[in-house]
Each structure stands twice: as structure tokens, then as C-alpha cells.
Amino acid sequence: MTAVDTTVLVSPRARRRMLLRKRFLRRPMAVAGLVVVVVFVLAAVLAPVIAPYSAGATDFNALLSHSSSKHLLGTDELGRDELSRLIWGARASIQAGFFATMLAMVVAVPIGMIAGYYRGWVDTVIARVTDVLLAFPFIILAVGLAAILGPSLTNATIALGVGAVPGLIRIARGEALALREEDFVPAAIANGANDLTIIFRHILPNMASTLIVQATLTIPGAIIGEAVLSFLGLGVQPPTPSWGVMLQDAQSYLSQAPRLAVYPGLAIVLASLAFNVLGDGLRDILDPRTTR
Amino acid sequence: MGGFLLRKVGAALVVLLLASILVFLGVRAIPGDPAIALGAENRDPAVLAAVRHKYDLDKPLPVQYAHWIWLALHGDLGTDQRQLSVAHTIVTRLPTSLELAFLSMLLATLVGIPAGVIAAVRRGRASDYAVTATALVGLSVPHFWLGLLFIVWFAVELHWLPASGYVSLSHPVANLEHLVMPSVVLAAGLAAILMRQMRSSMLSTLGADYVRTARAKGLNERTVIWRHAVRNSLITVTTVIGLQLGGLISGVVVTETIFGIAGFGALTVEAVNQRDYTLIQGVVLVAAAGYVVVNLAVDVVYSLLNPRIRVSGART
Numbered sequence: 202m203t204a205v206d207t208t209v210l211v212s213p214r215a216r217r218r219m220l221l222r223k224r225f226l227r228r229p230m231a232v233a234g235l236v237v238v239v240v241f242v243l244a245a246v247l248a249p250v251i252a253p254y255s256a257g258a259t260d261f262n263a264l265l266s267h268s269s270s271k272h273l274l275g276t277d278e279l280g281r282d283e284l285s286r287l288i289w290g291a292r293a294s295i296q297a298g299f300f301a302t303m304l305a306m307v308v309a310v311p312i313g314m315i316a317g318y319y320r321g322w323v324d325t326v327i328a329r330v331t332d333v334l335l336a337f338p339f340i341i342l343a344v345g346l347a348a349i350l351g352p353s354l355t356n357a358t359i360a361l362g363v364g365a366v367p368g369l370i371r372i373a374r375g376e377a378l379a380l381r382e383e384d385f386v387p388a389a390i391a392n393g394a395n396d397l398t399i400i401f402r403h404i405l406p407n408m409a410s411t412l413i414v415q416a417t418l419t420i421p422g423a424i425i426g427e428a429v430l431s432f433l434g435l436g437v438q439p440p441t442p443s444w445g446v447m448l449q450d451a452q453s454y455l456s457q458a459p460r461l462a463v464y465p466g467l468a469i470v471l472a473s474l475a476f477n478v479l480g481d482g483l484r485d486i487l488d489p490r491t492t493r
Numbered sequence: 494m495g496g497f498l499l500r501k502v503g504a505a506l507v508v509l510l511l512a513s514i515l516v517f518l519g520v521r522a523i524p525g526d527p528a529i530a531l532g533a534e535n536r537d538p539a540v541l542a543a544v545r546h547k548y549d550l551d552k553p554l555p556v557q558y559a560h561w562i563w564l565a566l567h568g569d570l571g572t573d574q575r576q577l578s579v580a581h582t583i584v585t586r587l588p589t590s591l592e593l594a595f596l597s598m599l600l601a602t603l604v605g606i607p608a609g610v611i612a613a614v615r616r617g618r619a620s621d622y623a624v625t626a627t628a629l630v631g632l633s634v635p636h637f638w639l640g641l642l643f644i645v646w647f648a649v650e651l652h653w654l655p656a657s658g659y660v661s662l663s664h665p666v667a668n669l670e671h672l673v674m675p676s677v678v679l680a681a682g683l684a685a686i687l688m689r690q691m692r693s694s695m696l697s698t699l700g701a702d703y704v705r706t707a708r709a710k711g712l713n714e715r716t717v718i719w720r721h722a723v724r725n726s727l728i729t730v731t732t733v734i735g736l737q738l739g740g741l742i743s744g745v746v747v748t749e750t751i752f753g754i755a756g757f758g759a760l761t762v763e764a765v766n767q768r769d770y771t772l773i774q775g776v777v778l779v780a781a782a783g784y785v786v787v788n789l790a791v792d793v794v795y796s797l798l799n800p801r802i803r804v805s806g807a808r809t
Binding site: 329335336337349432433451455456478 | 739
């Protein structure tokens with residue numbers, strides 16, 4: 202009896218939040234994903250505090266050394282501490298992952314919503330422009346940007362963000378197309394709401410959960426993309442550490458020190474796996490169609 | 494059908510035109526005076542004026558664009574820094590990349606689609622979990638890292654396969670030996686995506702009414718799965734293959750760089766590293782055009798597989 206009373210007292214929004222938290226905690230994989238994501242973000246933010254050495258510190262008494270108490274994961278060809286570089290390298294990955302995704306969201310979601318809400322010729326024009334963007338794979342975009350602006354982490358992030366735009370436009374368009382048929386749209390019109398209010402106050406909040414899931418699934422792609430571009434010399438420039446740059450360096454020492462090619466790769470896999478698992482978990486709990 | 498094809502071709506042409514304008518303006522946005530680069534760093538005003546005149550750089554942008562696209566349509570993409578024909582360089586490099594892309598696509602389809610079918614049919618059992626988990630790892634492992642690991646294992650440690658390079662098709666065995674690792678690397682992520690897509694569309698088709706009808710008719714399970722469910726699931730998977738083309742082009746660039754294959758992808762990276770703008774312009778244009786053309790082909794195949802698209806979906 203008391204249980205019923207308390208649920209009545211709690212607001213519907215708080216009750217939904219509680220329910221979501223309970224559902225999330227029932228998914229061990231998603232929780233593990235969240236934990237790993239938090240660890241990576243903390244490592245990136247706290248790199249100056251937790252990394253045993255600075256990213257560029259060289260130890261010429263220990264070139265390409267194996268793991269020891271001084272260097273937990275060994276050192277690279279310049280005697281730089283591998284673990285410290287991995288921790289500093291997380292910054293580039295997390296930065297590219299978050300900012301590329303944010304950029305893509307900010308550009309794609311309004312465009313997609315407008316296409317889906319207005320339909321007709323607006324939709325057709327946006328669809329053609331999306332097709333044009335799709336014709337430039339992110340590597341080709343990055344190649345173009347690197348040629349125009351010079352290679353850097355910022356430009357690689359822009360290329361990755363722009364590369365994610367067409368897919369997100371399609372998703373936002375699809376959602377808006379379905380949501381504009383919901384009853385709350387005529388209700389809002391009857392209340393005197395204009396198109397902008399309907400799109401941003403009514404349609405956007407209703408697609409928020411889809412967008413959160415998509416964001417979580419876009420980040421790992423951007424993390425891998427950053428590593429690829431840095432590996433090719435189109436992203437982070439050495440000596441700044443990035444997992445892609447570290448793999449590029451390791452390529453010259455594959456026979457002497459294959460482990461240098463292993464650790465940064467493992468970091469990339471772990472980070473992107475964590476975001477993917479978290480995104481899958483969020484989709485399961487937020488999508489009403491799969492609710493159990 | 495004719496009208497549908499015409500509309501699709503028209504849309505593709507519009508996309509190509511816009512893409513070519515983007516490439517053209519992009520290269521014009523590069524800082525620095527192209528006349529100085531083209532005139533071999535000679536800064537004599539008379540020479541610069543002659544160079545500008547020769548390459549139409551003194552004309553307005555639309556005229557320059559029209560001239561450039563006219564030549565491009567006739568197979569002339571200009572000359573690069575070493576005074577070699579860009580079109581010729583691209584044509585010689587392209588077959589290698591096409592072979593790599595074809596082998597990877599074949600491998601990914603042969604592995605990904607049956608794996609997806611198995612996972613869907615045995616949903617919730619051990620084989621489903623094994624396939625799904627493998628696919629998740631396949632999605633999260635960046636292919637350039639997989640390439641490095643393969644080189645360490647199969648070339649450096651075991652000496653089974655050559656670490657890098659390419660041998661032409663006239664030596665088929667050596668050719669395959671050099672392409673085994675690159676195509677497996679490139680196929681891994683693709684197979685994972687195909688598997689996931691195939692699994693989810695199989696799950697929805699297996700729940701469809703016509704599958705229940707087929708079972709009720711007394712058809713055996715194999716016929717139900719392969720003749721009814723798989724055939725209909727392949728329709729969605731075809732679109733996904735089309736959407737993966739961009740990823741495939743990016744993958745070719747990376748894979749060729751790791752395995753030292755002198756194909757179109759490696760040419761792209763070389764062009765940027767040498768800051769050779771005519772070459773960059775040509776490479777990007779050809780990549781975009783290739784993407785549009787293959788996508789058009791996918792659309793046509795898609796409509797052949799699914800007649801409903803030709804009639805109802807023609808609006809999009």
C-alpha cells in the first residue's frame with residue numbers, strides 16, 4: 202500500500218527516470234561500457250595528473266625497452282614512456298570523438314527536421330545535397346581539407362563531423378516525418394504555435410532519445426576515424442601523441458617491438474567497443490518498441 | 494521502369510555536377526597563387542601572365558569551371574607536378590584498387606550473409622551469441638590496426654605471406670598471396686556490418702505473415718528460410734552494401750598505405766603529401782564520380798530485386 206502511495210507522489214518525469222535507471226542497471230554490458238567510457242574521459246582530462254611522465258619525455262637509457270617497474274608498458278624508439286603516451290593520446294581521441302559528433306548533430310539535426318517536417322521540394326533539395334556529401338567519403342573529405350587548411354586535429358575533426366552529417370540528416374528526417382503525424386502537432390497548431398515552435402519545442406524533444414543513441418554510436422566511428430587520419434599523417438601531427446600517430450611510429454619497428462603496435466590499437470578497440478556497447482544498451486532501454 | 498531509371502540517372506547527374514563544382518571551388522580555395530606553382534616558381538610578371546593565360550586563370554571562375562569540366566569529360570584532367578598526365582596516372586593505378594575492393598566485397602558477402610542467417614535462425618542460442626560478439630569486435634577493430642597485427646603475425650613471425658607490395662594479375666598465385674591480407678583486413682568490418690544487417694532483417698522477415706503462411710502450407714524449414722526469408726532480407730542488405738561504398742573507398746586508402754600497394758588509395762595520400770593540387774583535384778573528382786556511378790548501379794539492382802520500389806517508392 203505504501204509503495205503505491207509513494208509512486209503517486211513522484212512526478213511522471215522522475216518516475217520515468219527511475220524506471221530508465223533500473224532498466225539500464227539490469228544490462229551489465231551497457232554498465233561496463235559506461236564505466237570504460239568514464240575511465241577514458243577521466244584519463245584524457247586528468248592526463249597531466251595521472252600520467253607517470255610527460256608525453257615527450259625521453260629516456261635514452263631505455264630505448265625500445267620492455268615493461269619494467271619504471272616503464273609499465275615499456276618505451277618506444279625514443280625512450281618515451283608508452284603508458285604515458287597512451288594516456289595523453291586519449292585526449293586527441295576523446296576530443297575528436299565528442300567534437301566531431303557535436304558538429305555533426307548541430308548541422309544535421311535542424312536540416313533533417315526541416316526536410317522531414319516540410320517535405321515536398323525542400324525535402325528533395327536537402328536529399329540531393331545529402332547525396333553530394335555522401336559522394337565524398339570522410340577520407341576524401343579529410344584529404345581535401347588537409348590540402349586546403351593543412352593537416353591538424355581540428356581539421357580532421359571537422360572532416361569527421363562533416364562526414365557524419367548525411368547519415369544523421371537521414372535519421373532526423375525519418376523521425377520528423379513520423380512525429381509530424383502525431384496528435385501533439387495539430388494540438389500545438391490549435392494553440393497558435395508557429396512552425397519553429399513545433400519543430401524545436403515539440404518534435405525535437407520527442408526524438409531526443411534517438412539522437413542520444415545515435416550520438417553514442419557516432420563517437421566510436423569518429424575515434425577510429427581520428428586514429429586513421431593521424432596514422433596517415435592527415436590528423437594529429439607528431440610529436441603530439443595520438444593513438445594513430447603511435448601506430449604510425451610503431452610501423453617502422455614491427456619486427457623489433459611488435460608490442461608498440463599492440464597497445465595503441467587495444468586502446469582504440471576498447472574505447473570504441475565501450476561506446477558501441479553503451480549505445481546499444483541505451484537504444485534497448487530508450488526505444489519503446491524493444492521495451493521489456 | 495523507364496521513368497524510374499531516367500529519374501535515378503537524372504538525380505545522379507545533378508549530384509555529379511554539384512560534386513564537381515565543390516571539387517573545383519575547393520581547389521580554388523587553397524591558399525597561394527597557382528600560377529607561381531604552374532610556372533615552376535618563376536615570379537617574372539611576364540611569365541606569370543603567360544601562365545595565367547595558358548591555363549585560363551585570367552578568366553572568370555564560371556569560364557574556368559566550364560573549361561575544366563569540358564576537358565575532364567574528354568578524359569583530360571591536366572598534368573601533375575612531374576608533368577605526367579593525371580588521367581593516365583589514375584587509370585594505371587585504379588585496376589589494383591578495384592581488384593582489392595572486389596575481393597574484399599566478395600569475402601565480406603560470403604562470410605557476412607550466411608553468418609547473419611545462422612544468427613537469426615538460431616536466435617538466442619550459443620551460435621547466435623558467438624556470431625554477434627564476433628561482429629561487434631569486427632566493428633570495433635580499426636582495419637589499419639588489424640593490418641599491422643596481420644603483418645606482425647603472418648609476415649614477420651610466421652613468414653607465411655609477403656608483408657607488402659603488389660604483383661600484377663599476370664602472376665595469379667603471387668597476386669593472390671599479396672592480396673590475401675589486405676582483402677581480409679578490408680573485408681572484416683564490412684562482413685560485420687552485413688552480418689548485423691542480415692540478422693536483423695532476417696528476424697523481421699521470419700516474423701512476417703507470408704513466412705507463417707509458407708510454414709502452414711507445410712513447406713520444409715529449409716525452403717521457408719532460403720526461398721522466402723533470405724530472399725526478402727537481401728533487399729535491405731543491398732541498400733546497406735550501397736551505403737558502405739564510401740567506407741570501402743576510405744578503407745582502400747588505408748589498406749593500400751599499410752600494405753604498400755601502389756593503387757588509387759595510396760595515390761590519394763601521396764597527392765596530399767606532395768601537395769600536388771592538380772592530382773588532388775583529379776583523384777577527388779574520380780572518387781566522387783565512382784561513388785555516384787556505383788550507387789546508381791546499386792539503386793537499379795535494388796529496384797530489380799524489389800518491384801514495389803519502382804511503383805510506390807518512385808517519389809523519393
